[in-house]
Amino acid sequence: MARSTARRRVVRVRIDADGEGVHVVSRREDVLAAEEPLEIRIDGSSWAVTMRTPGDDFDLVAGFLVGEGVLTAPDQLRSLRYCAGRNAEGEQTYNVIDAHLGAGAVPPSDAAARHSTTTSACGICGTESIEAVAKTARLPLGAAEPLVDAAVVAQLPDTLRDSQQVFDATGGVHAAGLFAPDGTAVCVREDVGRHNAVDKVIGWALRDGRLPLAQHVLQVSGRASFELVQKARLAGIPMLAAVGAPSTLAAQLAHDTGLTLVGFSRNGSFAIHAHPERVVGI
16 A cells, blocks of 8 residues: 655756756656655544655554654554545545544543644644643653663664665655664654654554663654654653754753753764763763
């Protein structure tokens, strides 16, 4: 069912160095990363719509609900199922999922519902305020003590990159990877939205009964935003490493909640913006 890529005909153009000549290099099909809406329903009621790359949709929904403070354990999610959703040709689109909650889940209030579409560039668009996003974490983060060697941290972006099959084909998706302290990749997911990639990883972990992820590192291919720190904290992940820069709010949230935050992790170097005590050898 997964439609992570699609082919589109493109015209490639090259401009001479002097800016004078324009040349059509080729007219051929290219591979693009797929982006489609996914409606998330909770117990039959529409609750959110997010733009995502199809594939690992059940993990995406489960992780999204962890990030919203709804779920902390697999038995709090009774079922996930695709609902009837069809295109103009009458084909099933697999773009509507209904999540049925179980005992122990914290159903979201109507005020928390995403009344606007969450784009692939934003994980918290449509929420009423930053206070509505800063939910109380229900999973322990683990002690602020040595966890992973600095040399391993430096290698994580390359290890993540080696697993990015959709990026290899399209150049148009983000990735998130869950790693053991020795640098072994436990789960890697890709998506046009960096927050979706993280949700897919966390959702996989929830459904596999692995939360909290107290002995793991989350490596992401983009920047470290407030939303990604929030998602990591709610999943009980003690360390988030990003190829790009963190925002001020991301760094503050990491500091306040005890999470180790690494930024600019590339080319064998990185910067620790909060709680460096989990990195060995510095």
